Amino acid sequence: MDRGRSDFNRAQVLTTYSVWQVPVGKGRKWFSGAPRFADAIAGGWSLSGIVSWMTGQPFSISSGILTANNLRSARAQLTGPIPSFGLTSGIPGNVGPGWIPNSALPELNPTTSPFGIPAAGTYGNQGRNDFTGPRFFNTDITMQKQFSISERWKVEMRADAFNIFNHPNFRLANPITAFTGTTVTSAAGQTPEVVVPSGSSSFGSLCCSQAYLPSSASATGVGEPSRVLQVALRLRF
Numbered sequence: 243m244d245r246g247r248s249d250f251n252r253a254q255v256l257t258t259y260s261v262w263q264v265p266v267g268k269g270r271k272w273f274s275g276a277p278r279f280a281d282a283i284a285g286g287w288s289l290s291g292i293v294s295w296m297t298g299q300p301f302s303i304s305s306g307i308l309t310a311n312n313l314r315s316a317r318a319q320l321t322g323p324i325p326s327f328g329l330t331s332g333i334p335g336n337v338g339p340g341w342i343p344n345s346a347l348p349e350l351n352p353t354t355s356p357f358g359i360p361a362a363g364t365y366g367n368q369g370r371n372d373f374t375g376p377r378f379f380n381t382d383i384t385m386q387k388q389f390s391i392s393e394r395w396k397v398e399m400r401a402d403a404f405n406i407f408n409h410p411n412f413r414l415a416n417p418i419t420a421f422t423g424t425t426v427t428s429a430a431g432q433t434p435e436v437v438v439p440s441g442s443s444s445f446g447s448l449c450c451s452q453a454y455l456p457s458s459a460s461a462t463g464v465g466e467p468s469r470v471l472q473v474a475l476r477l478r479f
Contacts, residue, residue, distance in 0.1 A: 246370025247300040253374075255296040263288045268390075286388040294380045300371035306419035309360045317368040318420045322356035327373065329412075339412070341376060347445055348420055357420045376412045380405055396478045404470040411467065420445050 265271035267285015276285065305318040325346050329339045348355040360366035386400035 244370050246302075246372070249299065249301075249371065251300055251371070252296045252298070256294070258293045259291070261288060261290040282389060286390075288386055290384045290386075292380075292382045294378065296378045298375035298377050301373050301375055301418065302368065302371055303357060303373065304419045305357075305359050305366060306421040307359050309362055309364060309366075315419075316360045316365045317370075319358040319360045319366045320356060320368050321358040322354075324356050324373075329376065341412070342418070342445065355420075359421060378411050379409050380411065381407055381409070394479055398476040398478060399474075400476075401473045402471070404472075405467070406469060408469040418445060 263270065264287040266273050266287070267276065267281045268274055270285065273280070273284065303318045304315050306315055309316045325343050327341055327343070329341065330343050331339050346355050346357065348357055383403045383406045384400060386398060389397040389399070391397060
């Protein structure tokens with residue numbers, strides 16, 4: 243039984259939705275009796291927003307070596323204390339930030355890295371989804387105004403700003419592979435193959451490709467990787 247946190251488990255999720263009708267214009271607190279031309283400019287405005295904050299998704303670190311009966315790459319063996327994860331820079335070949343500190347990367351620090359290769363025929367001592375990725379934060383704002391042409395005909399003008407603060411959210415690749423190498427033979431009656439693996443050059447950087455919006459998804463539902471502005475005009479009757 244491979245028991246552990248699910249891939250979509252987020253310990254804390256906060257989502258707030260707010261709507262503020264500017265109290266100016268016809269039918270509102272201030273200047274409700276304003277002339278029609280003045281109400282067309284100052285009245286009928288409203289502001290709404292959605293703020294989403296959540297902790298990161300859990301993930302496992304793969305050894306990248308086939309030690310589990312020559313068929314499956316086991317999770318990396320934990321050989322020492324795990325340093326705190328967080329956004330970091332300076333990973334060779336990585337354009338953006340990383341999530342695992344350089345001191346824990348086998349490629350850069352093979353003697354001090356807390357990640358190793360499990361013995362032949364084993365799955366390692368690391369639990370499923372023991373680690374947690376970057377947090378997510380997104381704010382969407384909408385400003386809209388309604389014009390009344392007649393009692394039946396109305397025009398709604400709106401402007402939307404998705405991820406208005408242009409806050410970067412980074413996507414976690416799961417699993418993250420610590421080593422590159424070959425198979426460690428573990429079949430019955432065979433001598434385990436001696437493998438001298440090398441640290442994976444992509445370890446620690448795969449987690450931090452910036453989150454993107456699928457073409458089939460709603461920007462409001464999943465957030466935008468960068469600020470997006472749009473305007474719309476709708477006729478209601």
